[in-house]
Amino acid sequence: MWACRATGCRHWMHDKNWTWRQAIDYFLAHVATTEYHATSEGGRYISWPGQALAYKIGELKRKPLRQRAEKELGSGFAVRECHDAVLLDSSLPLSVLEKQVNVGIDRKKIEERSWTQRGPMPETATLLVSCPDQKGLVSGISSFIFRQGGNILQSDQYTDIEAGIFLARFEFDLDGFLTPRDQIADRFRPLAQEFGMKFEVHFSDHIPKIALFASRLLHCLEDLLQRQRAGEFKAEIALVISNHPDADQIASRYGVAFEHFPIRADNKRQQEAEEMRELKSRGVELIVLARYMQVLSEDFITAYPNRVINIHHSFLPAFVGAKPYHQAFLRGVKLIGATGHYVTMNLDEGPIIEQEVVRVSHRDSIEDMLRKGRDLERNVLGRAVRLHLVHRVLTYGNKTVVFD
Numbered sequence: 228m229w230a231c232r233a234t235g236c237r238h239w240m241h242d243k244n245w246t247w248r249q250a251i252d253y254f255l256a257h258v259a260t261t262e263y264h265a266t267s268e269g270g271r272y273i274s275w276p277g278q279a280l281a282y283k284i285g286e287l288k289r290k291p292l293r294q295r296a297e298k299e300l301g302s303g304f305a306v307r308e309c310h311d312a313v314l315l316d317s318s319l320p321l322s323v324l325e326k327q328v329n330v331g332i333d334r335k336k337i338e339e340r341s342w343t344q345r346g347p348m349p350e351t352a353t354l355l356v357s358c359p360d361q362k363g364l365v366s367g368i369s370s371f372i373f374r375q376g377g378n379i380l381q382s383d384q385y386t387d388i389e390a391g392i393f394l395a396r397f398e399f400d401l402d403g404f405l406t407p408r409d410q411i412a413d414r415f416r417p418l419a420q421e422f423g424m425k426f427e428v429h430f431s432d433h434i435p436k437i438a439l440f441a442s443r444l445l446h447c448l449e450d451l452l453q454r455q456r457a458g459e460f461k462a463e464i465a466l467v468i469s470n471h472p473d474a475d476q477i478a479s480r481y482g483v484a485f486e487h488f489p490i491r492a493d494n495k496r497q498q499e500a501e502e503m504r505e506l507k508s509r510g511v512e513l514i515v516l517a518r519y520m521q522v523l524s525e526d527f528i529t530a531y532p533n534r535v536i537n538i539h540h541s542f543l544p545a546f547v548g549a550k551p552y553h554q555a556f557l558r559g560v561k562l563i564g565a566t567g568h569y570v571t572m573n574l575d576e577g578p579i580i581e582q583e584v585v586r587v588s589h590r591d592s593i594e595d596m597l598r599k600g601r602d603l604e605r606n607v608l609g610r611a612v613r614l615h616l617v618h619r620v621l622t623y624g625n626k627t628v629v630f631d
Contacts, residue, residue: 351380351431352411353398353618358424360386360393368397371418376405383630387623394621394628401430429618435512436465437612439483440519441474447517447538448474450605451612452481459609462616465509468502470521484509490521499527515612516570518604525572533622535570536580536615538608540600556593563587563596565603567611569622578627580611580620 356368365384372379377399384395406414412428419426437460441448448467455464467478470490478485486505488498503526506514516523516537528535541551541564555563564584571577583606585599614620619630 349380350401351398352377352401352404352408353396353429353431354415355427355429355618355621356393356395356397356419356424357426357621357623358393358419358422360388360391361422364393364422365395367418367422368395371415372397372399375411375414376403377401378403385628385630390624392623394623396619396621396630427618435462435616436510437462437513437515438466438468438506438509438511439464439515439517440468440521441517442469442520443471443473444518444520445474445477446601447604447608449477450609451515451517452477452483454609454613456481460613460616462513465511466505468505470519495521496524499524503527503530513612513615515608517608522574523570528570528572533569533578536608536611537568537570537575537577538604538611539566539568539575540604541566553593555587556591556596559589561586561588563600563603565600565607567607569627571625576625578622578625580614580627580629581607583607 354368354372356364358364369379369382379397379399381398382396384393386393401408404411408430412426415426415428418424437455439448439451451460452464454460455462464481464483467474467483467485468488469475469485470488472487475485475487486502488502490498512534514531514535516535518538518540523535539551541555562584564582566575566579567581568575568579569577583603585603587596587599591599614629614631621628621630
């Protein structure tokens with residue numbers, strides 16, 4: 228199945244009074260002669276000089292388009308609309324094409340839109356809800372959004388039957404919403420009180436500020452900085468904090484402020500107080516411990532409930548504490564893992580956001596496990612941070628529900 232943007236074949240048909248067959252023949256002979264050079268969701272795309280664009284659904288061998296297209300379209304083709312493209316399907320005869328050529332195709336819409344560039348994403352709000360399970364919850368929440376003129380774009384729900392807890396995530400379009408965004412929480416509160424709900428409202432255009440904490444192992448720190456630069460996180464990394472000076476160079480390379488707070492047993496409380504003042508002055512909302520090898524105090528954790536994410540280098544609850552890979556090596560395990568979790572007062576026992584494992588064997592040394600473990604830590608921490616930033620994690624008790 229091939230797609231040709233309307234600015235190609237339709238342009239030729241209109242100006243030269245060609246049939247579709249003539250337009251496609253010209254297209255194959257004079258335009259579509261280059262090989263594909265990049266990938267797109269759902270398949271491969273081919274580009275060439277000019278405005279037209281061809282698209283192959285599924286796999287495409289690296290060969291000139293014309294040779295492949297002539298073979299597949301030789302028996303005729305039909306046309307239908309798919310987003311902003313005209314799809315040419317070789318499974319139907321040419322006679323069907325002649326009847327369908329102008330059916331269901333909005334010429335203006337097709338010509339105004341680009342295959343590779345979509346319009347801006349709509350401004351949305353995300354409502355997170357948890358409460359005792361009872362009848363009418365979904366109806367009440369969806370009716371509230373409907374009455375306010377909102378359109379629900381995504382909704383997820385889960386009921387923990389044993390605990391009797393209902394959890395849900397609703398994302399809705401704010402275009403035409405009757406209540407100003409700064410009043411949505413107040414307007415929703417009576418319904419929340421009726422059902423005993425805990426709830427949060429987040430907005431898609433809000434850019435939260437993050438602080439990264441690290442010590443001497445810097446692979447997770449650099450990975451997060453790179454992900455943010457690549458646009459994977461819709462957030463601003465406002466600050467890097469470390470109890471060692473080693474991370475200064477990496478932070479500077481990414482243009483992020485760096486603060487060094489040496490911590491000893493006799494100055495830990497004072498230094499944490501200074502760190503918290505720095506975080507508050509910069510408006511930091513999320514703290515990520517990227518292999519930060521200090522245990523945070525109760526005051527620190529209490530100030531940021533469910534807003535401190537840690538990467539633990541083992542598949543919790545196994546091998547808590549220091550040197551888990553060494554513990555795993557001594558036990559002869561066949562799997563090692565990494566865990567991204569929220570920080571609580573119980574060391575390495577906070578609600579788990581994300582985990583991953585990799586197989587190991589008796590042939591793997593401690594150094595092999597450390598190397599494999601570092602890859603896991605990068606991936607798991609990156610996913611945990613992103614899930615938090617897009618508001619897909621709900622906590623209850625010491626557990627999470629992740630609507631991924």
